[in-house]
Amino acid sequence: MRGVLAGSKADVIAALDVGTSKVCCAIAQPDGAGGANLLGIAETASRGIRAGNVVDMSAAEMAVRSAVDGAERMAGVTLDRVVVSLSGGTPQSTPVAVEVPVTGRTVTDADLRRAASSHSIGDRLTPEHEAGREIVQTIATGYAIDGCRGIRDPRGMHGTELGMTMHVVTAASGPLRNLRQCVERCHLDVEAVVVAPYAAGLGTLVDDEAELGATVIDMGGGTTSISVFSEGEAVFADVIPLGGQHVTNDIARGLATSRANAERMKTLYGDATTGARDTREILEVPQVGEEHDGAAQRIPRSLLTGIIQPRLEETFELVRERLESHGVDRVAGRRAVITGGASQMPGTRDLAAMVLGKQVRVGGPVDVAGLASTTNGPGYAVSAGMLSYALAADTAGLPRGDLRAPGGVLGRLGTWLREHL
Ligand SMILES: Nc1ncnc2c1ncn2[C@@H]1O[C@H](COP(=O)(O)OP(=O)(O)OP(=O)(O)O)[C@@H](O)[C@H]1O
Ligand SMILES: [Mg+2]
Missing domain, CATH: 3.30.420.40 (ATPase, nucleotide binding domain)
Structure with a gap:
C-alpha cells in the first residue's frame, strides 16, 4: 500500500483484520533489510459482522473507519490501500497441478506467472468450485521441470515444460464482494485479500514448524479457522463457524x-x-x-x-474431522499452534492436545519482541501475518495480490518487526 506519510513520502504496508469480534488495523514501514517497523496499530469492537461475514454494511463500515483512523493517527500516515483478511466466505482448498511450456531456454518469471494465471487454474477447477465462488489465493507448493519434481525455485533452470503444484483457495463471491465494498466505502483500495487462517499461520509459525508440518487453529469470536503448513507453505485452509x-x-x-x-x-x-x-x-x-x-x-x-468444556471439545473434534476428511492430517505433523483471542482461555492448550492427539502451543505474533504487551497477544496473529505477507511480496518485487513467490514466503521474512511501539 503506497500510503502517504505526512510531510514525507514513503511506502508503508497496512493490514486490516476484519474479524467477528474486533477490527484491527496495523501499519508498518519496511526497513529495507527484510524487516519492518510498526508505526501504528488500533482496534475497534466489530459491528455488523457475523461468522466473519459482513451482514450490516453501514455498521461494519463504521467499525473499519474507526480502526483505520486510530492506526493512521498513531502512525501519522494517510492510507490509500490495505491488505484485508477474510474470516468468513466458507473458503475451500484445492490442490491444483498445471503444466506450461517453457518459452525461452530457461524458466523465467513470465513462465511462473503464466502457470499461476487464473486462466490456467480455472481449467483445473471442478464446476462446483466455480459456481458463485472466486479464487482468493494461489500458493505455489512445488515445481517440476520435464517431470523432475521437488524443485523449489525453477527460475534460471533449463527445460521445455514447467510443472507447478498449487494450493488454490476459493471463497463465496457474495461475502468477498461485501468485504471489498465495505473497505472501499472507507476510501481504501483492497490490495489483496488473504484468508484469515493462512495469515494466522504466517503470523505465528516459526520456519521449522512450517517446514516439518504444523496445523494452525485461529480461535476467533465467530469462527475457528484452520490452516495446514508443510514444506514451508500452506497446503490447506478451512473455517468452522464456531467461536x-x-x-x-x-x-x-x-x-x-x-x-x-x-x-x-x-x-x-x-x-x-x-x-x-x-x-x-x-x-x-x-x-x-x-x-x-x-x-x-x-x-x-x-x-x-x-x-465451556463441551463446546470447545466439539470445536476441536470438528477440526480433527476436517483434517481427516481432507486427508491432510498426516502432512500436518504432530504440531499444532492455537492462536486468536479465544485461545487465551486457561486449559485450552491441554484440551486441544487431548482431542487432536498433537503437541500444542499457544502462539502470538512471531518476531514482535518489544511490541506493547497489549498488542502482541494471540488476537493479533492475523494482522501480523498480513504484514508479513505484504512485506514478502515487496521483497520479492511482486504486486501484493499476486504473491506466488517460489519457495514460499516464510523463509525470507526474517525479523519483520525490529523496532516497535
Ligand atoms: N482471556 C480470554 N479468555 C477466553 N476468551 C477470550 C479471552 N480474551 C478474548 N477472548 C475471546 O476471544 C474472542 C475474540 O477473538 P478474536 O479477537 O481473535 O476474534 P475475531 O478475529 O474478531 O473473530 P473471527 O476471527 O472469528 O472473525 C471473543 O469471543 C472473546 O470472548
Ligand atoms: Mg480473527
Whole structure:
C-alpha cells in the first residue's frame, strides 16, 4: 500500500483484520533489510459482522473507519490501500497441478506467472468450485521441470515444460464482494485479500514448524479457522463457524445471565478443563434482567467449566474431522499452534492436545519482541501475518495480490518487526 506519510513520502504496508469480534488495523514501514517497523496499530469492537461475514454494511463500515483512523493517527500516515483478511466466505482448498511450456531456454518469471494465471487454474477447477465462488489465493507448493519434481525455485533452470503444484483457495463471491465494498466505502483500495487462517499461520509459525508440518487453529469470536503448513507453505485452509461468542452464549443461556456478564465471567473465571485449579470456588452470577436488584445466583466454578468444556471439545473434534476428511492430517505433523483471542482461555492448550492427539502451543505474533504487551497477544496473529505477507511480496518485487513467490514466503521474512511501539 503506497500510503502517504505526512510531510514525507514513503511506502508503508497496512493490514486490516476484519474479524467477528474486533477490527484491527496495523501499519508498518519496511526497513529495507527484510524487516519492518510498526508505526501504528488500533482496534475497534466489530459491528455488523457475523461468522466473519459482513451482514450490516453501514455498521461494519463504521467499525473499519474507526480502526483505520486510530492506526493512521498513531502512525501519522494517510492510507490509500490495505491488505484485508477474510474470516468468513466458507473458503475451500484445492490442490491444483498445471503444466506450461517453457518459452525461452530457461524458466523465467513470465513462465511462473503464466502457470499461476487464473486462466490456467480455472481449467483445473471442478464446476462446483466455480459456481458463485472466486479464487482468493494461489500458493505455489512445488515445481517440476520435464517431470523432475521437488524443485523449489525453477527460475534460471533449463527445460521445455514447467510443472507447478498449487494450493488454490476459493471463497463465496457474495461475502468477498461485501468485504471489498465495505473497505472501499472507507476510501481504501483492497490490495489483496488473504484468508484469515493462512495469515494466522504466517503470523505465528516459526520456519521449522512450517517446514516439518504444523496445523494452525485461529480461535476467533465467530469462527475457528484452520490452516495446514508443510514444506514451508500452506497446503490447506478451512473455517468452522464456531467461536468464542458461542461459548459466551452457552454461558449466558446456561446461567440465565446477560451476555455481557457471561463474557466477563468467561474471561475472568473460565477454564477449558478442570485441571488442577480449584473448581469448588463459588462465583456470584447476576441474573438477567435483575442486575439492578442485586439478585445473584451462587454457583461452583466447576459449573462454568462444565459449560465451556463441551463446546470447545466439539470445536476441536470438528477440526480433527476436517483434517481427516481432507486427508491432510498426516502432512500436518504432530504440531499444532492455537492462536486468536479465544485461545487465551486457561486449559485450552491441554484440551486441544487431548482431542487432536498433537503437541500444542499457544502462539502470538512471531518476531514482535518489544511490541506493547497489549498488542502482541494471540488476537493479533492475523494482522501480523498480513504484514508479513505484504512485506514478502515487496521483497520479492511482486504486486501484493499476486504473491506466488517460489519457495514460499516464510523463509525470507526474517525479523519483520525490529523496532516497535
Ligand atoms: N482471556 C480470554 N479468555 C477466553 N476468551 C477470550 C479471552 N480474551 C478474548 N477472548 C475471546 O476471544 C474472542 C475474540 O477473538 P478474536 O479477537 O481473535 O476474534 P475475531 O478475529 O474478531 O473473530 P473471527 O476471527 O472469528 O472473525 C471473543 O469471543 C472473546 O470472548
Ligand atoms: Mg480473527
